[in-house]
Amino acid sequence: MPRASLDQGGETRSRLLLRHVVAAWLLCWRAGRLPAAGYLLITVVSGLLPAATTWFTKFVVDDLAAARTDGVLTWAACLAAVGLIAGVLPHLGAFLQNELARRLDRLMQDGLYSTINRFQGLSRFEDPEFRNDVSMAQQASGGAMGPVTTGLFDTARNAIALVSLLGTLSVLSPVMAGLVTMAAVPALIARLSLSRRRVGMLAGVSSATRRQVFYSLLMTDVRSAKETRLFGLGDFLRERMLGELAVVQAGERRLDRREARTQSLLAFLSTLVAGAGLLWAVRAAVNGTLSVGDVTAFVAAVTGTQSALAGLVDNVAMAHQALLVFGYHDKVLSLPDDLPSAPGTASETLPALRHGIELRDVWFRYDDSHPWVLNGLDLTIPKGSSVAVVGLNGAGKSTLIKLLCRFYDPTRGVILWDGIDIRDVPPQELRRRMGVLFQDYMCYDLTAAENIGVGALESMEDRPGLKEAARRADVDTTVEGLPRGYDTLLSRIFADPADEDPQSGVVLSGGQWQRLALARTLLRDQRDLLILDEPSAGLDAEAEYEIHHRLRKHRVDRTSLLVSHRLGAVREAQMIVVLEGGRIVEQGTHDELMVAGRGYARLFAIQAEGYRGTDESAVASA
Numbered sequence: 001m002p003r004a005s006l007d008q009g010g011e012t013r014s015r016l017l018l019r020h021v022v023a024a025w026l027l028c029w030r031a032g033r034l035p036a037a038g039y040l041l042i043t044v045v046s047g048l049l050p051a052a053t054t055w056f057t058k059f060v061v062d063d064l065a066a067a068r069t070d071g072v073l074t075w076a077a078c079l080a081a082v083g084l085i086a087g088v089l090p091h092l093g094a095f096l097q098n099e100l101a102r103r104l105d106r107l108m109q110d111g112l113y114s115t116i117n118r119f120q121g122l123s124r125f126e127d128p129e130f131r132n133d134v135s136m137a138q139q140a141s142g143g144a145m146g147p148v149t150t151g152l153f154d155t156a157r158n159a160i161a162l163v164s165l166l167g168t169l170s171v172l173s174p175v176m177a178g179l180v181t182m183a184a185v186p187a188l189i190a191r192l193s194l195s196r197r198r199v200g201m202l203a204g205v206s207s208a209t210r211r212q213v214f215y216s217l218l219m220t221d222v223r224s225a226k227e228t229r230l231f232g233l234g235d236f237l238r239e240r241m242l243g244e245l246a247v248v249q250a251g252e253r254r255l256d257r258r259e260a261r262t263q264s265l266l267a268f269l270s271t272l273v274a275g276a277g278l279l280w281a282v283r284a285a286v287n288g289t290l291s292v293g294d295v296t297a298f299v300a301a302v303t304g305t306q307s308a309l310a311g312l313v314d315n316v317a318m319a320h321q322a323l324l325v326f327g328y329h330d331k332v333l334s335l336p337d338d339l340p341s342a343p344g345t346a347s348e349t350l351p352a353l354r355h356g357i358e359l360r361d362v363w364f365r366y367d368d369s370h371p372w373v374l375n376g377l378d379l380t381i382p383k384g385s386s387v388a389v390v391g392l393n394g395a396g397k398s399t400l401i402k403l404l405c406r407f408y409d410p411t412r413g414v415i416l417w418d419g420i421d422i423r424d425v426p427p428q429e430l431r432r433r434m435g436v437l438f439q440d441y442m443c444y445d446l447t448a449a450e451n452i453g454v455g456a457l458e459s460m461e462d463r464p465g466l467k468e469a470a471r472r473a474d475v476d477t478t479v480e481g482l483p484r485g486y487d488t489l490l491s492r493i494f495a496d497p498a499d500e501d502p503q504s505g506v507v508l509s510g511g512q513w514q515r516l517a518l519a520r521t522l523l524r525d526q527r528d529l530l531i532l533d534e535p536s537a538g539l540d541a542e543a544e545y546e547i548h549h550r551l552r553k554h555r556v557d558r559t560s561l562l563v564s565h566r567l568g569a570v571r572e573a574q575m576i577v578v579l580e581g582g583r584i585v586e587q588g589t590h591d592e593l594m595v596a597g598r599g600y601a602r603l604f605a606i607q608a609e610g611y612r613g614t615d616e617s618a619v620a621s622a
């Protein structure tokens with residue numbers, strides 16, 4: 001089983017666990033001082049109750065046996081009061097416990113997702129180990145964290161109960177106290193080992209769990225529903241999901257079997273010790289060494305001690321397990337930044353672009369085991385110029401954009417912004433200066449206004465600004481025509497079922513979504529660099545012409561980078577760059593490239609011919 005011990009930076013397992021205990025308690029305290037203090041108080045009082053019950057019972061029984069009537073009622077009243085407290089405290093405790101768990105849950109989720117948001121690159125999100133760690137950390141943020149709060153508090157309560165009961169038992173029989181304690185040691189060791197195995201198993205099946213979720217999402221998500229139905233993938237996906245579930249359950253079953261064996265053995269051992277103790281106590285009472293009250297107290301103390309010890313072992317094991325899971329949360333939270341700046345060079349801000357952006361001998365591959373995607377790329381994008389990048393599928397166009405946005409750092413070479421290495425400024429600073437439309441843009445299940453507004457959160461409430469961006473992307477009339485205009489929810493899955501207006505959730509067409517995504521980008525049009533990756537792929541011919549016409553006007557005097565397979569759309573660019581196999585193979589204006597008569601001219605002729613008809617001679621002549 002992989003990485004159950006979670007040794008980070010060579011730290012020993014016990015030190016790591018101790019650090020997690022301290023971190024969990026501090027977190028718990030931060031989450032809610034009042035419920036934590038209240039629960040702690042209840043824990044201490046509840047811990048003392050079993051011993052108090054034992055002693056008060058002994059006094060009542062002894063007084064009754066000796067026919068002493070003067071104090072017996074007081075002892076009985078004390079016993080009743082203890083019973084009353086014991087009856088009420090668990091409910092109060094449960095409320096505080098739930099409240100604490102809720103607050104802790106919120107704090108942990110906040111921490112986890114703030115950390116995830118802190119990672120500015122994309123590589124971590126493509127790393128299966130990171131995904132597994134996050135999925136384990138998500139478990140720590142949910143209900144599974146209960147044992148760290150309740151487990152640790154309950155451990156304290158059971159420890160208090162145990163100490164007081166052991167005190168009682170050792171007064172009556174030190175040998176028995178030792179025996180009962182010793183019998184708990186193997187139980188503790190076995191349970192700790194089981195909890196370690198369980199977390200190891202959970203981590204080991206984490207990929208299978210993620211795949212199981214993936215298959216089940218494919219069966220329920222509206223976006224995949226078309227293909228799953230058209231291709232009849234339902235049974236295929238269901239079987240795959242069940243296959244992954246079987247892997248997860250096989251791991252659980254193996255562990256449950258081992259747990260059942262171990263627990264039965266331990267239960268047998270503790271019953272044996274209790275039975276032997278009972279025989280000894282009854283014999284001692286017959287011999288007159290113990291009173292009747294002593295026997296009652298002895299039996300109660302043995303049972304109480306055993307159950308407190310079992311509870312303690314249980315709590316320690318559960319807390320141990322939860323702490324191991326918490327370790328993943330801690331691990332994710334302590335991950336360093338994924339795109340660190342070179343030491344001593346970092347600058348907090350990036351000035352506005354004055355001269356241009358230069359890619360100097362940029363080499364890039366997604367992973368050491370992957371082939372090179374960019375092979376020593378040299379490209380200058382002068383300020384105020386419009387540059388177009390064209391090339392066949394897989395040539396590296398989108399990768400180039402991802403590098404410009406600093407989602408990855410070049411494996412070799414540099415990208416300079418007015419001579420500043422972009423690795424020396426925070427990625428957020430760089431992105432603040434850009435407007436980008438990705439090829440695989442997002443369609444948010446939000447309102448139309450929000451779908452545009454997410455492009456620049458500070459403009460979310462600026463309705464005229466949103467409308468202007470929509471107008472430039474030629475989508476304002478479409479949005480105005482929606483049942484609730486800009487406030488129409490662009491999703492049917494989150495529409496309120498109680499809402500009587502059947503139009504409250506609307507689904508846009510592919511081209512309308514694309515224009516909305518373009519509006520989102522144009523909301524940032526005052527930024528220094530505008531990047532458009534296939535901005536018109538989903539548009540009809542008329543709309544494409546219209547959008548490109550608008551964009552051309554819009555890009556005048558703005559620094560822009562346009563990626564498109566439609567060569568008619570890029571011909572106005574001041575510089576066209578042809579990428580092939582991660583290298584620039586041609587560069588120039590449309591006219592220059594046509595005169596050169598190489599790959600660009602050939603592709604242009606093929607596309608032009610496609611629009612004109614099938615006159616092969618035109619293609620051949622190009």
Ligand SMILES: Nc1ncnc2c1ncn2[C@@H]1O[C@H](COP(=O)(O)OP(=O)(O)OP(=O)(O)O)[C@@H](O)[C@H]1O
Nearest residue numbers: 126366370373391392393394395396397398399400
């Ligand atoms: N996240 C990734 N991890 C690993 N390889 C990737 C990743 N993204 C892209 N690639 C690989 O990098 C190469 C270039 O991909 P890229 O998306 O940059 O091409 P493109 O020129 O934009 O293609 P298209 O015209 O099809 O959009 C491809 O071989 C692709 O398989």
